[in-house]
Amino acid sequence: MIKTSIFRRCTRALLLLWASWAAFVFPVLADDPAPKVQLSISGATPREVEDTTEKAIVRDYSAAWAALTKALAGNRAGALEAGFTGAAHDELAARIEQQAKNGVRTQITDRGHNLEAVIYTPEGSAMQLHDTAQLDIQVLDGGNVIHSEHATVHYVVLMTVAEDRWKVRLLQAVPGF
Amino acid sequence: MSKLGYILLALATCLFASYVAHAGELNIPNQLSSGQGFSIPTSGTGTATFYLIGPAGVIKRAVHLGDAVNVAGEETRAAGRYVAVLRSGDSNDTKVFFVTPGRPAALNFLARPSRVPTAKPDAISGVAFVFDGYKNLMLESVPVNFSLAVEKSAPASRTVPAKDGIAWIQMASGRSQGAAQFVASLPATDVSVRRVVQQVAGDACNLHMKAQAMAKTIVVETDPIRDCSGNAVPDGTIVTFTETDSRGLSTVDARVKRGIARAELPLSENATISVAAGVVLGNEVHIRWASPGNGGAGAARANLKFKDGIATDGGRANAEGSATGGRE
Incomplete structure (x- = not known):
């Protein structure tokens, strides 16, 4: 009787221990958690942003940055396909190609984005946004860190409707808004 | 040497070491126009590595300290944020600058x-x-x-x-x-x-039809259909004729051909025929037998009487009259 009780208590304690361990470890193991994106749509003109579009922009912009982080860190231009198109895709792919050629990598720790919708075109196919991004950036040449900074970067972003999602067509850093 | 002298010497050594280890700033303007090349002066002796990390490319180049580093306009075509790094040993000189669009x-x-x-x-x-x-x-x-x-x-x-x-x-x-x-x-x-x-052409405007009784059918035909600006609606536009009588509803969809839609509806003793094109309603035509001597359905078409009106005014506007095989 006593043995059974001790066994049960031990089992419960182990389960609790495992659960608390898993809660901390599994998010770390998760593949590229999506960056935090906060979107304000109150300033968008001339068209009002629909609820579904608002959610889609947040989801797809966050996914695009996750893809960008992965692509720049691993010099894998293919990762850009998921979130970028047009000029943004071409420029980033060119950068990755030159990074790889020079043995350089860029590691970005994405601390989040404050997005503001500025223009939503009348027919609803393109949206311009202002992004204030908090980024920890490290540029590595081989194993050497050649540049490291925490930066607040302002981007003018143009997203357009692609096959089944919004994609970033332009990502242009500016000194400020 | 006095204690003060040692302290000052140690302080000077520390300052010099921190100066040597200090990451200086490269002499580059804060903003450049896209496609604008520039030159960065360097000082000292030996070699260093120059990096330019931009939105659309990364340059890595060995340079001789003391010589200027030249960046071609081709290398700053993409607008955005650039980081320039001059790395010599463990020392880095850096500069963050922006390239803005040209004309x-x-x-x-x-x-x-x-x-x-x-x-x-x-x-x-x-x-x-x-x-x-x-x-x-x-x-x-x-x-x-x-x-x-x-x-x-x-x-x-x-x-x-x-x-x-x-x-x-x-x-x-x-x-x-x-x-x-x-x-x-x-x-x-x-x-x-x-x-x-x-x-x-936009939606039909002032859609109007006329009806003519034949031996076994009623032939309905619109006037030339135009939009409110006078443009003829395209051939192929669907026009719907609806006949309502005691037996129920008969509907015929007809395509506009050479500007006019035409259809045949079943002959009826007392019916209302309406016409519509898309969301636009036209006039209504009311058909009733004159029943001369209980002539019945086999009577000649001359025995038809018509009453028509435009539904939009909420009443039957036109007077009843008799016709010989046509409408008033």
Whole structure:
């Protein structure tokens, strides 16, 4: 009787221990958690942003940055396909190609984005946004860190409707808004 | 040497060490225009590695300290944030700077829709994206001219300032059908982009039909169908004739052919026939047998009596009358 009780208590304690361990470890193991994106749509003109579009922009912009982080860190231009198109895709792919050629990598720790919708075109196919991004950036040449900074970067972003999602067509850093 | 001398020497050594280890700033302007090359002076002796990390490329180059580092205009074509690093041993000199777009030189133009009814307010939208010669979005305010014109009619034209590189407009479609030339252009340059918006006749206006009794059927036929601007609706437009009598409802869809829709409906003793094209209702025609001597259904068409009116005025406007095989 006593043995059974001790066994049960031990089992419960182990389960609790495992659960608390898993809660901390599994998010770390998760593949590229999506960056935090906060979107304000109150300033968008001339068209009002629909609820579904608002959610889609947040989801797809966050996914695009996750893809960008992965692509720049691993010099894998293919990762850009998921979130970028047009000029943004071409420029980033060119950068990755030159990074790889020079043995350089860029590691970005994405601390989040404050997005503001500025223009939503009348027919609803393109949206311009202002992004204030908090980024920890490290540029590595081989194993050497050649540049490291925490930066607040302002981007003018143009997203357009692609096959089944919004994609970033332009990502242009500016000194400020 | 006194204690004070040692302290001062130690302090000077520390300051020198921190100066040597200090990551200095490269002599580059905070902002450059896209495609603008520049030169960075360096000092000292030996070799170093110069990196330029930009939005569309990464440069890595061995340099001799004391010589200037030259960056070609080709290497700063993409607007955005750049980081320049001069690495010598463990010492880094860095500079973050921005490349801004040059002069407006290109337009992307989206025009919607490709086909639009005539005389519809705000039916046509145009969005123009203004770029410099290196496909960087112009962020300065740039005027963009939009014009919409159908052949043989005066163009509607408006100038709109682009905000953050985007100018948009909503325009009414013209009154004439045909291929409208929708053009976005940059004033004082030869940059213009043309799109074609096909303007087609709008909904039918004043839809009107007449009916004629034949031996076994009633033939209904519209007048030439036009929109409110006088454009003939396109052939193939569906017109629906509906006959309501004591037996129920008979509906016939007819296509407009050479501007007119025509159909045959079952002969009925007392019926109301209406006509519609899309959401537009036309007139109604009421048919009733004159029943001369209980002539019945086999009577000649001369025995028909008609009463018609336009449904929109809430009553039967026209007087009843007799006709010989036609309508009043």
